[in-house]
Amino acid sequence: MSEHITLHDTESTIKILSPLDGRLLGSVKAMSQEEVDNEVERAKKAFHEWREVPLSQRAEIMYKAADLLIANTKSLSELLMLEVGKDQKSAESEVTRTADFIRFTADTAKSIHGESIQGDNFSGFSKEKFAMVTREPVGVVLAISPFNYPINLAASKIAPALVSGNTVVFKPATTGSLCGTALANIFLEAGLPEGALTVVTGKGSVIGDYIVTHPDISFINFTGSTEVGLDISKKVHMVPLLMELGGKDAAIVLKDADLPFAAKNIVAGAFSYSGQRCTAVKRILVLNEVADELIRYLKNEIDKLKVGNPLTMPAEVVPLINEKAADFVWELMEDAKAKGAKMIVGGKREGNLIYPTLFDEVTEEMRIAWEEPFGPVLPILRVNTVEEAVALANKSEYGLQSSVFTENITDAFHVASKLEVGTVHINNKTERGPDHFPFLGVKKSGIGTQGIRYSIEAMTRVKATVINLNR
Missing domain, CATH: 3.40.309.10 (Aldehyde Dehydrogenase; Chain A, domain 2)
Incomplete structure (x- = not known):
C-alpha cells in the first residue's frame, strides 16, 4: 500500500496497543493545534480544484480505491483483528463491505441530477421564470470515525464527501487510527490529489474541541458516543452536523x-x-x-x-x-x-x-x-x-x-x-x-440521515440559479 500518510515515532506520539494481547502495534502523531491548522489549510486549498474535477473522474478514483481495498483484504483484516479485536470473519467482511460501499457510492453519485422548476403567476411573480437547481459541495468536511468499524465507518463518511466534490479532514478514533491511516493511504494511492484527504491524529484534550470549532470546517460527520456528540452540538455554531450516536436497541x-x-x-x-x-x-x-x-x-x-x-x-x-x-x-x-x-x-x-x-x-x-x-x-x-x-x-x-x-x-x-x-x-x-x-x-441517537444517497445529499447544498425570460 501507499505510504503517502506516514506514522510518526517521535516523543510526541500516541502508542497503539492491541486489546487482544497488549502488543505495541505502532504509534500515531499527537498533533498540535498548529499542525491541525496546516492539515485543514491543505484541505481548504485543495477544495477549489477538486470540486472542478469531473464527476466521472472522481468516480473512477472511488472505483480504484475499492479495488485496492480488495487487493489488500488480507493485510487490512489482520490489522483490524490486532487493533480493534475483531475475529477474522468479521474483519474480512468489513473490508469487502467497504469496497462495495465505495463502488455503490460512485454509482449513486452519477445518478443524482439537478432539476429545473418552471415559474408560475405566484404572488405577483412572472410566469416567465425558471430555476436551475443544482447540488454544490459544501467545502471541507470533518469526518470523525469510531473505533469499532475503523475502516467501514470512516469510508462511509469519506467516500460520499469526496465523490460530491468536497475535501475531507479525517480524524480517526485513537484506537483504530492505524486502520484509518491505512484506508486514507488507499484513497491517496487511488489518485486523490494533494490535500483532498488529510488525516489528523492526537489527543482529544489538545485538538478535539479545536478542530470541531475550526472556522474552515464546513460540515461535521461524526460517529461516536452520545456524550461526545452532545458536546460537539453545543460548541458548534452554524455548521451542519451529521451524527450517529448511541443506542439502546x-x-x-x-x-x-x-x-x-x-x-x-x-x-x-x-x-x-x-x-x-x-x-x-x-x-x-x-x-x-x-x-x-x-x-x-x-x-x-x-x-x-x-x-x-x-x-x-x-x-x-x-x-x-x-x-x-x-x-x-x-x-x-x-x-x-x-x-x-x-x-x-x-x-x-x-x-x-x-x-x-x-x-x-x-x-x-x-x-x-x-x-x-x-x-x-x-x-x-x-x-x-x-x-x-x-x-x-x-x-x-x-x-x-x-x-x-x-x-x-x-x-x-x-x-x-x-x-x-x-x-x-x-x-x-x-x-x-x-x-x-x-x-x-x-432523540439522543443522532442528527440527520445517512445511507449512500442520503449522505451525498447531506454533504451537498442546493443552489438555485433563476433565469428571467421576459426582460
Missing part, C-alpha cells in the same frame, strides 16, 4: 413470535463483536406468557457462542476494546445483581474479556435497563401487554433502532408505527444496512 417479542427464530436473531444481534456496536440488540422486551420459553431458546443459543481471543480461535465474543470498557460493563452487571436481577448465564470475566451474560427479571430501577453497555450483556424486561412494551421502548433517551418479532404482520406494523426510532426491523435483529437504506437515529 430493543427486541420486542410478541406472544405469537417464532421463538427459536427470534432467539437466534437476538443472540446474533446482541453478542457478535461482543456487542460493541451501536445497533446491537441491547434489551429484550418480551410478553410474560412466552418469556420462560424464549429464555430457554436464548440460553441454548448463547451456549453455542465461541468465546475467546480471535488470534488463537474462531470467536464471536472477543475481548472488549480496553479494560475501562470492561469495567463499565461489569459495573452494570454488578448493579443489576445487587438490585435483584436473575442471571441466566454468564457473569464471568477474564481481564477485558467478559463472557456473554443474560439477565432476567430486570426492572426499571436497574442501570442496565437504560444505559448502553457496549458489551456482551443482555437484559430481559418482562411486560404484560404490547402497549407496555412500546411505552417501555419509547421511555429510553435513545431512538436508534428496534426489532419486532411476530407472525402477525398487522401487529408488526402497528408496533413499528408507535416506536420512536429511526429504523424498525420486523423479524430480524437490529443492524445497519443494506448501506443504501436510510440510517438514522432520533
Whole structure:
C-alpha cells in the first residue's frame, strides 16, 4: 500500500496497543493545534480544484480505491483483528463491505441530477421564470470515525464527501487510527490529489474541541458516543452536523413470535463483536406468557457462542476494546445483581474479556435497563401487554433502532408505527444496512440521515440559479 500518510515515532506520539494481547502495534502523531491548522489549510486549498474535477473522474478514483481495498483484504483484516479485536470473519467482511460501499457510492453519485422548476403567476411573480437547481459541495468536511468499524465507518463518511466534490479532514478514533491511516493511504494511492484527504491524529484534550470549532470546517460527520456528540452540538455554531450516536436497541417479542427464530436473531444481534456496536440488540422486551420459553431458546443459543481471543480461535465474543470498557460493563452487571436481577448465564470475566451474560427479571430501577453497555450483556424486561412494551421502548433517551418479532404482520406494523426510532426491523435483529437504506437515529441517537444517497445529499447544498425570460 501507499505510504503517502506516514506514522510518526517521535516523543510526541500516541502508542497503539492491541486489546487482544497488549502488543505495541505502532504509534500515531499527537498533533498540535498548529499542525491541525496546516492539515485543514491543505484541505481548504485543495477544495477549489477538486470540486472542478469531473464527476466521472472522481468516480473512477472511488472505483480504484475499492479495488485496492480488495487487493489488500488480507493485510487490512489482520490489522483490524490486532487493533480493534475483531475475529477474522468479521474483519474480512468489513473490508469487502467497504469496497462495495465505495463502488455503490460512485454509482449513486452519477445518478443524482439537478432539476429545473418552471415559474408560475405566484404572488405577483412572472410566469416567465425558471430555476436551475443544482447540488454544490459544501467545502471541507470533518469526518470523525469510531473505533469499532475503523475502516467501514470512516469510508462511509469519506467516500460520499469526496465523490460530491468536497475535501475531507479525517480524524480517526485513537484506537483504530492505524486502520484509518491505512484506508486514507488507499484513497491517496487511488489518485486523490494533494490535500483532498488529510488525516489528523492526537489527543482529544489538545485538538478535539479545536478542530470541531475550526472556522474552515464546513460540515461535521461524526460517529461516536452520545456524550461526545452532545458536546460537539453545543460548541458548534452554524455548521451542519451529521451524527450517529448511541443506542439502546430493543427486541420486542410478541406472544405469537417464532421463538427459536427470534432467539437466534437476538443472540446474533446482541453478542457478535461482543456487542460493541451501536445497533446491537441491547434489551429484550418480551410478553410474560412466552418469556420462560424464549429464555430457554436464548440460553441454548448463547451456549453455542465461541468465546475467546480471535488470534488463537474462531470467536464471536472477543475481548472488549480496553479494560475501562470492561469495567463499565461489569459495573452494570454488578448493579443489576445487587438490585435483584436473575442471571441466566454468564457473569464471568477474564481481564477485558467478559463472557456473554443474560439477565432476567430486570426492572426499571436497574442501570442496565437504560444505559448502553457496549458489551456482551443482555437484559430481559418482562411486560404484560404490547402497549407496555412500546411505552417501555419509547421511555429510553435513545431512538436508534428496534426489532419486532411476530407472525402477525398487522401487529408488526402497528408496533413499528408507535416506536420512536429511526429504523424498525420486523423479524430480524437490529443492524445497519443494506448501506443504501436510510440510517438514522432520533432523540439522543443522532442528527440527520445517512445511507449512500442520503449522505451525498447531506454533504451537498442546493443552489438555485433563476433565469428571467421576459426582460
